[in-house]
Structure formats: structure tokens, C-alpha cells
Amino acid sequence: MTAYAIAHIRPETMNEDILTYIETMQSTLDPFGGSFLVHGKExxxxxxxxxxxxxMIGFPDIENARAWYASDAYQAILPLRTDHMAGEVVLVEGVPADYDARRTAAALREAAGPR
Structure with a gap:
């Protein structure tokens, strides 16, 4: 199941560390099948x-997403971002292609029991 790394970042000022981080990111993603889905857009x-x-970065599965974040290559460049940008990063697994929110609502109703 596809998984995603999603970052909500608040860049303050561009500097050499941030540019190096951006330039280096893709090489940390490649071994884990990661690719940018959203980057640099308003x-x-x-x-x-x-x-x-x-x-937003897509991965083949949650294991690859976790392995990328924990990798020596990514951890080595992470301070280039965290020292200069506030933000939050989460990993989340996607839903299958046949996902229907109505089934989720029905399961939640059943789990909640009678009202």
C-alpha cells in the first residue's frame, strides 16, 4: 500500500543549508522508491x-517510508532543514484503490453500537 511523508513547513529565509538540503533530498529518496508529489508549490x-x-513524498509502502526517514543518508542532511525551518513531518499509509468512505462510516457506526 502506498505511503506518504507529509511535511508542513514554515520557511523563514532561504540560505545555503536549505539549498544544499533541497539539492541532496532526491538522492536520499531514490533507494527507497520515494518521489516528490508536492514540492515548492503555494x-x-x-x-x-x-x-x-x-x-508530500510518495513511497511504495510504509516500510520504505520509515526506512528512508531513518536512513543514515537522510539523517545526515536533516539538520540542514530543521536548524532553519519550523515544521512538522508525518508518515501515513494511503488507502487502497477501491476505498469507499461509506464502508468506513458503516464500520464506525457499528463499532459505536446502538444509540
Whole structure:
């Protein structure tokens, strides 16, 4: 099942460390089948405050996403970003191609029991 690394980052000022981080990122992703899905795009905020931007990376599965984040190659460049940008990063598994939210709602209703 496809998995995603999603970062909500709030860049302050561009500097040499950030540029090196961006230049080096792809080489840390390649061994784990990771690829950028969203990077460097302005977000269109529809609800609530949302400072910053989103980076979204796809992986073949959650194991590869975890292995990428924990890899020596990524951990070596991580401070280039974290020393200069506030943000949060999460890993999340996607849903199957046949996912239907109605089935999830039905299961949640059943688990909640009678009202």
C-alpha cells in the first residue's frame, strides 16, 4: 500500500543549508522508491490558518517510508532543514484503490453500537 511523508513547513529565509538540503533530498529518496508529489508549490488555504507550505513524498509502502526517514543518508542532511525551518513531518499509509468512505462510516457506526 502506498505511503506518504507529509511535511508542513514554515520557511523563514532561504540560505545555503536549505539549498544544499533541497539539492541532496532526491538522492536520499531514490533507494527507497520515494518521489516528490508536492514540492515548492503555494497552498490554497480554504479553511483555518495555515502558515507555510506542504511537501508530500510518495513511497511504495510504509516500510520504505520509515526506512528512508531513518536512513543514515537522510539523517545526515536533516539538520540542514530543521536548524532553519519550523515544521512538522508525518508518515501515513494511503488507502487502497477501491476505498469507499461509506464502508468506513458503516464500520464506525457499528463499532459505536446502538444509540
Amino acid at each position: 497552498v490554497e488555504v480554504l479553511e483555518g490558518p495555515f502558515p507555510g507550505t506542504i511537501v
